[in-house]
Amino acid sequence: MKTSYAIIIQAAVWITIWAVFSFTGNTADRLPGFYLLNTLWVLGFIVFFNVFHRMLLPIFFAGKKMLFTGMVLLTLTGYVAYSVVIDINFRIPEKLSAEARKEVRKKAQVPLEYLIIPSIFLGLMLFGAAASVGGLSAFEKKKKSEEEANRRRLEAEIALLKSQINPHFLVNTLNNLYVLSLTEPEKTPSGLLKLSEMVSYILYECAKPMVPLALDIEFIENYIALQRLRLPPNAHLQVDLPSVVPQEIEIEPMILIPFIENAFKHGLTTKTSCELLVSIQLRGKQLTLEVKNPVLPPKPEQSGNPSGIGLANTQQRLEHSYPHKHTLSIHNDGQTHVVKLQINLAP
Known part of the structure; x- marks a missing residue:
């Protein structure tokens, strides 16, 4: 049930982000490729977020800090490369008129840092969001675990107290009954x-x-x-x-x-x-x-x-x-x- 609930929440968040990217601002001159671009962007968000949240954070919580750092850098590099490829092949042609597209497809004319820096920034934002969600989940899990441990400890203490009272009570009652049998x-x-x-x-x-x-x-x-x-x-x-x-x-x-x-x-x-x-x-x-x-x-x-x-x-x-x-x-x-x-x- 909790897994299904988390999937529904994530789906709602990603669909909302895609809708904001696709339908805000002036949409009159947007070509169909624009919506494909946004879809590819959001798919990149989903993959990067979940790889970090579900695969890399457990490595961090397991105490494998060096492995975690290396995997984060590798994943972030893969995300930036994915973003750059999308930018070169989809975003830039959509920004220009049909007559100018052929010229812009010459990738050497586009400064590479203009594509890499925003992708790194966006990747770090996703990294922070995933870390926040993962940290909150870990905190809630730890809190519930501590509450369960405290509950079990109290139950054990009460059971011990009850186990002490019952024999004590029976001994006193038997003593009274023994005296009664004599008198x-x-x-x-x-x-x-x-x-x-x-x-x-x-x-x-x-x-x-x-x-x-x-x-x-x-x-x-x-x-x-x-x-x-x-x-x-x-x-x-x-x-x-x-x-x-x-x-x-x-x-x-x-x-x-x-x-x-x-x-x-x-x-x-x-x-x-x-x-x-x-x-x-x-x-x-x-x-x-x-x-x-x-x-x-x-x-x-x-x-x-x-x-x-x-x-x-x-x-x-x-x-x-x-x-x-x-x-x-x-x-x-x-x-x-x-x-x-x-x-x-x-x-």
Whole structure:
């Protein structure tokens, strides 16, 4: 498609140049040979331009400067020779009356420099035009190549972050389920069923760059249902999730769950009363997540990294996947830890 488009553009340019040469000025006394001359001129333009643009510029970009210079000089010499031959055989006779043509055909009477210098000048102009077009094409190609490389790099980074989050999440969930099996074994089968659904989501949906928001919220519901099985009596959990989510709205998978997981991991205790809030609001394609949990003294194994790898990686994923389309606020006053995240999910 791009090659066909370039051919059409070139054809339009050359036809326009031929028309300007042929039909501007006083055309009343022009003979048929005049139009043949212009056709030969434009054909010379086309050949020289494309030889330089398509054959010689790649030699230059390949770093073969000496070969490029020699080929340019050779091509320019060939173009000048072609122009001089056309001038001698077509242009000069057309400029004179029929009676004077025989005399002018004596080529020795025409100073050769009058033919060579304009041809060199015109050849250099074509050289500059071809170099400009080739340089612009090379710049655009390099720009697209860099953009593609950056896109692939970002995709690789996101894939790495997601691959780190999934095992991290599963390890935490399995630990919770293990504790549940020891303390309340009758709840373990229900927990295993929820975990099975969550693992299925991770295996079959999280490999995709985007998933329906409805599926991600269903995953969150399963996670919260699993956490309810182990809530201590002193814990109060408030959950507010959208009941209806349009199927066309998509989100990057598992980008919300680390904030929710963090609240359960660091906000539950059996020693004092604790209140947790998980709220997801959807207005149009503007999603708002709010998570609140009490601030508790860090456990010894958590003192070095209280937030865990999941939360840190999620912030990086937000920067990669939703640049300038999200706001994240994390506030900790020593009593309550509050996360507020807004994401514009419009494509």
